[in-house]
Amino acid sequence: MQPTAIETQPHAAHEAHHEELGFWRKYIFSTDHKVIGIQYGLTGLLFLLFGFCLMLIMRWQIAYPGKPIPIVGELLLKVLGDEMANGGVMQPDLYNAFGAMHGTIMVFLAIVPIAFAAFGNFVVPLQIGAPDMAFPRVNMASYQAYFMGGVVMFFSFFIPGGAARSGWTSYSPLATYADMGHHPNGQTFWILGMVLLITSSLLGAVNFIATIIQLRAKGMTWMRLPFFVWAQFVTAFLLLLAFPPLEAAAVMQLMDNVAGTSFFLPTGLVVSGNAVPISGGGSPLLWQHLFWFLGHPEVYVLILPAMGIVCEIIANNTRKPIWGYKSLVYSVLCIGFLSFIVWAHHMYLTGMGTKIATFFQTTTMIISIPSVIILTCFFISLWGGSIRFTVPMLFALAFLPMFGIGGLTGLPLGFNFTDLHLHDTYYVIAHFHYVVAPGTIFGLFAGIYYWYPKATGRFMNEFWGKVHFWTSLIFMNAIFQPMFAQGMAGLSRRMYDGGVTYAGVDDPALGLVGVPQIFIDMNRHISWAAWCLGLAQIPFILNFFLSMKNGRKVASDNPWESTTLEWQTPTPPPHGNFDKPLEVYRGPYEYSVPGKSKDFTPQNELEKR
Amino acid sequence: MDIPFTVKLRDDTTLYNAKVGIWLFLGSEVMLFGALFSSYILLRVGAPPGTWPRGLLNVPIGAFNTIVLIVSSVTVVMSWASLKLGNLGKFRFYQAITLLCALSFLTIKSFEYRDKFTHYEVWKTDGARMTGHVEGGPYFWSTQTLKDKKLDHIVFHPDPHHYTEPVKPHAGAAAEHEGHAAITIPVAEIARLSAFVPAHSTYFAIYFTLTALHGLHVFGGALVIGYLWGPGAKLWKTDPERFTNRIEISGLFWHFVDLVWIFLFPVLYLL
Ligand code: HEM
Numbered sequence: 001m002q003p004t005a006i007e008t009q010p011h012a013a014h015e016a017h018h019e020e021l022g023f024w025r026k027y028i029f030s031t032d033h034k035v036i037g038i039q040y041g042l043t044g045l046l047f048l049l050f051g052f053c054l055m056l057i058m059r060w061q062i063a064y065p066g067k068p069i070p071i072v073g074e075l076l077l078k079v080l081g082d083e084m085a086n087g088g089v090m091q092p093d094l095y096n097a098f099g100a101m102h103g104t105i106m107v108f109l110a111i112v113p114i115a116f117a118a119f120g121n122f123v124v125p126l127q128i129g130a131p132d133m134a135f136p137r138v139n140m141a142s143y144q145a146y147f148m149g150g151v152v153m154f155f156s157f158f159i160p161g162g163a164a165r166s167g168w169t170s171y172s173p174l175a176t177y178a179d180m181g182h183h184p185n186g187q188t189f190w191i192l193g194m195v196l197l198i199t200s201s202l203l204g205a206v207n208f209i210a211t212i213i214q215l216r217a218k219g220m221t222w223m224r225l226p227f228f229v230w231a232q233f234v235t236a237f238l239l240l241l242a243f244p245p246l247e248a249a250a251v252m253q254l255m256d257n258v259a260g261t262s263f264f265l266p267t268g269l270v271v272s273g274n275a276v277p278i279s280g281g282g283s284p285l286l287w288q289h290l291f292w293f294l295g296h297p298e299v300y301v302l303i304l305p306a307m308g309i310v311c312e313i314i315a316n317n318t319r320k321p322i323w324g325y326k327s328l329v330y331s332v333l334c335i336g337f338l339s340f341i342v343w344a345h346h347m348y349l350t351g352m353g354t355k356i357a358t359f360f361q362t363t364t365m366i367i368s369i370p371s372v373i374i375l376t377c378f379f380i381s382l383w384g385g386s387i388r389f390t391v392p393m394l395f396a397l398a399f400l401p402m403f404g405i406g407g408l409t410g411l412p413l414g415f416n417f418t419d420l421h422l423h424d425t426y427y428v429i430a431h432f433h434y435v436v437a438p439g440t441i442f443g444l445f446a447g448i449y450y451w452y453p454k455a456t457g458r459f460m461n462e463f464w465g466k467v468h469f470w471t472s473l474i475f476m477n478a479i480f481q482p483m484f485a486q487g488m489a490g491l492s493r494r495m496y497d498g499g500v501t502y503a504g505v506d507d508p509a510l511g512l513v514g515v516p517q518i519f520i521d522m523n524r525h526i527s528w529a530a531w532c533l534g535l536a537q538i539p540f541i542l543n544f545f546l547s548m549k550n551g552r553k554v555a556s557d558n559p560w561e562s563t564t565l566e567w568q569t570p571t572p573p574p575h576g577n578f579d580k581p582l583e584v585y586r587g588p589y590e591y592s593v594p595g596k597s598k599d600f601t602p603q604n605e606l607e608k609r
Numbered sequence: 610m611d612i613p614f615t616v617k618l619r620d621d622t623t624l625y626n627a628k629v630g631i632w633l634f635l636g637s638e639v640m641l642f643g644a645l646f647s648s649y650i651l652l653r654v655g656a657p658p659g660t661w662p663r664g665l666l667n668v669p670i671g672a673f674n675t676i677v678l679i680v681s682s683v684t685v686v687m688s689w690a691s692l693k694l695g696n697l698g699k700f701r702f703y704q705a706i707t708l709l710c711a712l713s714f715l716t717i718k719s720f721e722y723r724d725k726f727t728h729y730e731v732w733k734t735d736g737a738r739m740t741g742h743v744e745g746g747p748y749f750w751s752t753q754t755l756k757d758k759k760l761d762h763i764v765f766h767p768d769p770h771h772y773t774e775p776v777k778p779h780a781g782a783a784a785e786h787e788g789h790a791a792i793t794i795p796v797a798e799i800a801r802l803s804a805f806v807p808a809h810s811t812y813f814a815i816y817f818t819l820t821a822l823h824g825l826h827v828f829g830g831a832l833v834i835g836y837l838w839g840p841g842a843k844l845w846k847t848d849p850e851r852f853t854n855r856i857e858i859s860g861l862f863w864h865f866v867d868l869v870w871i872f873l874f875p876v877l878y879l880l
């Protein structure tokens with residue numbers, strides 16, 4: 001072995017190489033974690049917008065059932081044809097496809113890629129003082145797999161029969177028989193797309209964990225990691241261990257759909273009045289178990305990164321250490337572990353047995369404790385701080401009560417006796433949207449406003465940021481608050497006509513009570529709020545793009561005066577991140593340390609004695 | 610820019626990056642196969658008593674394949690050890706055996722598959738069931754094929770025993786081909802006809818899914834090993850330590866693939 005020759009040669013070659021990186025290598029096939037993070041971010045935001053637009057169109061059908069959709073009705077008719085949008089009216093199959101794809105896109109193509117892959121990629125290596133991810137080329141492959149998954153999902157809208165229409169949960173046997181007229185159909189595309197997305201997440205998760213374990217800078221001990229890194233670490237483990245069972249389930253459902261097997265199809269199955277020629281012997285419950293084994297950890301994948309972002313921003317803008325850093329770390333680890341043993345709280349109504357239900361009810365109640373601890377730590381951290389109400393801080397602050405509402409309304413769903421009534425109603429929709437929409441999405445907005453100056457060297461506009469914040473906050477609540485009431489009144493989710501069928505069915509003789517009309521009328525208010533929420537995103541979109549050229553320039557590399565390492569780099573950070581070797585001397589949140597001349601002490605600042 | 614610890618070990622973890630990576634990856638693989646094994650258990654437990662197909666696979670062939678994979682596991686270790694001793698030639702020799710083993714495994718498996726595709730079960734309208742071969746040895750026939758071909762009868766060579774009958778001392782996979790005299794079954798008396806393909810039953814569904822997924826892993830592993838054996842070995846000249854690490858990583862994966870088979874064999878062939 002000739003270590004010297006080996007060490008110097010590639011290096012020299014690399015230097016020469018560096019200058020030559022053309023557009024393609026630099027922006028499209030980049031292995032730089034920051035570029036990949038931004039790729040994920042932009043693609044994810046596009047899908048977020050797309051998934052949102054699907055819902056905006058569906059909201060028309062819910063509010064004004066059977067009326068032609070203004071503006072886009074014609075377009076839908078042209079692109080998707082009579083079968084889907086006859087006369088510009090949304091047809092049932094289209095409603096189902098949009099609903100299923102709204103859920104799928106929002107969860108797997110928008111929130112996870114933004115919260116985990118985009119922020120994780122951009123921020124984690126910087127925060128731990130690493131030059132890049134542990135496996136840069138795997139990182140690139142993981143983005144490409146995600147991109148292809150997105151293409152497959154998007155393309156499926158335009159195939160004969162349209163996109164998958166069995167809900168984002170794709171329960172069997174429905175998923176196998178919802179579109180018998182076409183092969184391959186939307187469900188097949190859905191499965192293939194999911195396999196690509198799962199592959200992407202697995203590669204990403206391996207990379208994140210290996211990076212955090214191996215590439216922490218000198219002195220960056222585990223208890224000096226910013227909470228954001230901890231959150232991403234646990235998230236990566238959830239993806240790593242929870243996704244493979246869904247992949248297995250997807251393979252089995254693919255077999256059911258194309259090879260005629262009966263993994264999830266019971267004996268004696270009758271579809272549209274005909275016995276289907278299959279062997280039977282399968283178990284629909286098996287699909288649900290495998291799906292929710294991923295599905296529940298997945299909700300923590302959606303929320304933990306947002307909590308991490310919020311934590312960083314709260315510490316930075318209260319100018320004081322986070323209260324209970326250690327409790328936060330242990331709580332997030334507990335959540336990670338417990339989230340693997342609560343999944344069947346989604347299945348109380350399946351008749352899986354009261355003993356099992358009781359077990360899952362118990363674990364569900366237990367897992368709420370660490371979540372409450374985390375939120376409490378954040379609230380206490382605000383106490384006595386001299387809070388700077390910057391735009392990122394506004395979003396972070398709003399996250400707290402919004403996530404709080406989402407979390408607390410989850411408890412009645414976790415008790416099986418109350419879930420019997422609430423299951424599959426709009427109450428559930430309201431509950432988890434409080435968690436992911438004004439919860440996670442606000443966390444993501446906070447992160448975008450917060451780290452934008454590091455990525456671009458410019459701030460986003462403060463005024464329009466505040467407009468974006470207040471309008472979004474108001475409309476989000478106007479959308480989801482009434483849904484709690486609708487759900488408690490018994491309005492089912494996934495209703496093509498917004499529940500009209502269930503109104504006015506009162507029949508004293510049979511003891512039937514329909515959904516009172518006022519809850520049906522709420523649909524219109526909700527829809528208008530949703531469309532306004534759409535308008536409220538325009539300032540954000542413009543702000544996001546225009547600020548790249550016109551935003552106020554940052555005066556230093558650390559414009560928010562933060563302690564963590566991502567701000568101790570040049571702006572924007574170059575390939576390789578840090579210009580000199582660095583060492584970490586202290587914890588992540590040393591703000592307002594008594595006796596110091598300034599109110600923040602970066603983690604890598606040497607103590608001057 | 611260079612990523613630290615691609616070759617050197619990190620002090621506190623005493624690992625290089627790829628080693629952490631492969632163990633994490635294998636963790637996810639455990640969950641993947643774990644889910645399929647759990648599905649197997651659930652489907653089997655859920656099947657009405659006495660209906661789960663048994664004895665339809667050829668145990669000696671399965672056992673032989675098990676030995677093939679165990680041998681390959683040994684040679685993988687030997688090849689890595691050879692590199693540690695600085696001997697590229699020996700490494701090549703041992704890995705060549707590994708590759709041969711992989712190839713034989715897949716070949717044997719594909720013959721097993723083919724066997725199943727021409728082996729049938731008939732459910733008659735009077736409730737009788739029999740397994741055997743259709744005259745002419747066609748592949749992949751099903752009830753639908755009978756309709757499509759507008760046949761009015763088939764010539765069938767039944768096996769001596771049906772798998773739901775109590776196992777007799779000598780009955781088993783080996784007896785399959787002895788067959789009784791051919792019989793003629795009118796299509797009107799056939800309620801269902803299926804080759805031993807995934808659609809036959811949940812047993813064959815999980816059998817084919819598990820073994821095909823495992824086969825893909827064998828194939829993928831062999832590709833990587835083959836690459837490192839051929840063009841990838843150039844790295845040995847410039848960075849032997851890194852090359853040795855790659856062999857270690859591919860070897861860990863290979864062991865995992867073998868281990869999965871060690872579980873698959875008893876579960877699918879013997880139980
Ligand atoms: C802020 C904008 C959003 C609005 C107005 C909205 C609205 C809705 C509505 C009304 C439904 C129920 C449709 C029905 O039952 O027929 C729904 C379903 C759903 N949404 Fe959203 N949503 C939004 C954002 C999100 C986000 C960010 C996520 C995910 C992380 C998400 C995930 C889902 C899922 C998983 C479903 C269930 C789909 C199914 O029934 O299979 N949504 N959404």
Ligand SMILES: [Cu+2]
Binds near residue numbers: 342343345346
């Ligand atoms: Cu859950």
